[in-house]
Amino acid sequence: MSQSVQVESSLPVYRQIDGHHAPVPFLLTRDMFGGIPVELGGAEITALVDRPVAEPHVHDVPEIYLLIAPTPGAAVIDVEVDGETVRLTAPAALYVPAGCRHHFITRSAVPGSYCYGLFLHSPLERSEDHEPC
Amino acid sequence: MSQSVQVESSLPVYRQIDGHHAPVPFLLTRDMFGGIPVELGGAEITALVDRPVAEPHVHDVPEIYLLIAPTPGAAVIDVEVDGETVRLTAPAALYVPAGCRHHFITRSAVPGSYCYGLFLHSPLERSEDHEPC
Numbered sequence: 001m002s003q004s005v006q007v008e009s010s011l012p013v014y015r016q017i018d019g020h021h022a023p024v025p026f027l028l029t030r031d032m033f034g035g036i037p038v039e040l041g042g043a044e045i046t047a048l049v050d051r052p053v054a055e056p057h058v059h060d061v062p063e064i065y066l067l068i069a070p071t072p073g074a075a076v077i078d079v080e081v082d083g084e085t086v087r088l089t090a091p092a093a094l095y096v097p098a099g100c101r102h103h104f105i106t107r108s109a110v111p112g113s114y115c116y117g118l119f120l121h122s123p124l125e126r127s128e129d130h131e132p133c
Numbered sequence: 134m135s136q137s138v139q140v141e142s143s144l145p146v147y148r149q150i151d152g153h154h155a156p157v158p159f160l161l162t163r164d165m166f167g168g169i170p171v172e173l174g175g176a177e178i179t180a181l182v183d184r185p186v187a188e189p190h191v192h193d194v195p196e197i198y199l200l201i202a203p204t205p206g207a208a209v210i211d212v213e214v215d216g217e218t219v220r221l222t223a224p225a226a227l228y229v230p231a232g233c234r235h236h237f238i239t240r241s242a243v244p245g246s247y248c249y250g251l252f253l254h255s256p257l258e259r260s261e262d263h264e265p266c
Binding site for chain 2: 037
């Protein structure tokens with residue numbers, strides 16, 4: 001097997017993130033696998049109905065929210081972006097440009113539903129389509 | 134709200150991928166959000182125990198396997214990379230360099246367990262650590 005195949009099995013790792021009420025569990029961080037251009041934070045959300053995990057906050061990189069559930073419609077979150085609310089019904093993805101103030105609130109979730117944030121640290125391909133707030 | 138906030142709600146999208154027995158469901162593809170440097174494919178795996186979804190195959194970009202379950206240990210997969218097998222127990226992540234022949238087989242999974250492949254299309258930060266097979 002290639003020496004380059006690497007496993008991360010002591011997951012999640014917890015990171016303090018601005019605006020969040022508690023350390024955030026991450027499955028991917030930039031220091032893994034010799035340096036990757038993404039991070040992935042989030043968790044199962046069954047216990048989070050109507051409980052935001054963070055105050056509205058900003059990042060200096062784009063974030064894609066990913067909402068996953070065992071069956072279509074089995075999880076719903078409200079994502080607040082710059083003071084307006086976008087409702088996501090699983091499965092769904094929402095792109096938050098760098099600098100936009102945001103957070104999410106779970107509205108319903110069956111067991112096995114997850115909300116993740118995928119942070120993109122690499123340059124985007126068509127930057128003109130990604131205006132910051 | 135910023136014009137740049139974009140939602141993908143008609144998910145998953147299905148793509149034919151080399152080596153796979155059926156079109157693969159994707160939550161993220163490169164054409165979304167004006168062009169992103171990653172793709173994310175995968176699904177709930179409860180119905181896939183001992184049923185590989187693909188023959189061993191290669192990609193021209195690195196892929197990170199992500200194994201997620203409601204509780205630690207509640208899903209197990211075997212990832213075969215260049216003919217050797219690595220066992221992953223949720224939550225876990227495994228890095229497959231570009232060019233390495235690979236596939237996975239689910240060994241156990243409670244409802245709400247998922248296996249995703251995150252494809253990295255952007256240049257890696259420390260390329261010397263990512264030798265191809």
